[in-house]
Amino acid sequence: MSNEKLDVAGGMRKGIYILPNLFTAGSLFAGFYCMVSTLNYDYKTAALWILASSIFDGLDGKVARLTGTASKFGVEFDSLADLVSFGAAPGLLMYAWALKPFGRIGWLAAFLFVACAALRLARFNVQVETVESKRFVGLPTPAAASMVSATVLLFYHFGWPSSFKKLAILLLIYFLALLMVSNVRYYSFKDPELIKRQPFAFLVMAVILLIVIAAEPVIMLFVIFCGYMLSGPLGYVLTLPRRIRLKRAMHKGHAELRPKKGN
Template structure:
């Protein structure tokens, strides 16, 4: 980072920060922290719900910032830190206490792998934010991975479970989510500008129907939609929708070239 860039950042901080989007980010951070507290006290279903609440705040802060023209570098960095707590640490602690603790070292290593892959996913997103297509994410988004974790817990309690669970399938799920977050498999981002434009009347009816179904059976439907989204990336790759392999680093090469042109290095990020 050169001297002029450092001066620009200091000047931007002196001017202040935008309150509205950062308040939504703080709400997501609070929900993630409260999820951890609930997990410590053994309230795993409450912890899962607060992870899902954090996803709502995460979806709102960016959209509010774009709609009000209040996007900033500070907001991007703050959002990433909040996401790491709410969608990385909170689900990792929840899954360890709820399902992975009986597996001993293999269990807490799986929880840690989930957290570190989530951190890597966020770091890669920040680096590539201006070099990848806006309609698709590169790798499974960490909020989607956290939502999958939370919906599994909620489905367990909805089906009559109580306390903790010991299932190898949960261990495999955590490893799979960690892999998908750091892979280069494409996932639809729901940021298509066409979605906010005029749509057929039937599309509105379909959305209303989906909302009614989710409200009627939230535990089942959240798990179902989460699972569909998680497997949509690998299925798209298998059936030709993905243009690159799961470990293709062509996008990273583009980022490296852009950073080199701008005088940036890995130490500056």
């Protein structure tokens, strides 16, 4: 048995941290109840439970860091819960709500969403120690699932039937799936500078944003999640010229360092 397995077994014998894992269990419960609501054709409730799951998911990691109770068990449990809540649950919801009429293309889109969520989570676990903490590589699974939830809630808010713009919904699911496994970088909101002193205007802007969200929560949630989803590809396109220049400079530098023939 490897040292890693011995460490895990020893840690399990000593016990696990209850508080952060309770939040993870809450996220898992919300994801499961989303699937229950989907099977009962209560799609609006299912969408709301995805949002509840994302709130629990955001809290478990913060609680673990603030209380110093992070553990390998917690990381693995969180990934498994995320696959259910942000992979299987939104995939089933979108298939039952809007993708079923597309037949094979529809259920393949739902499966692709689930598969890409699993791949995204596996890659995150492998790269967590090597990737810059301020950026996520690929669209985070909670953001992708929340975009699904916000889309369903937007349709209910305006009274649109799920048949309205079906092709756009199908394309959205494929787009979200590909963004999760892409190399596009997204801001993680883990920057320590965010909790430090900021200009007074930042507070005013935050208050105004809260008022706008409170006035039209469904529309603003959709706008926020849609904006975050598009921020990655937009940032990639805007920084493309700079990255090309940097790559050319690196190639030029390597070429100058190579010994010339005949020397």
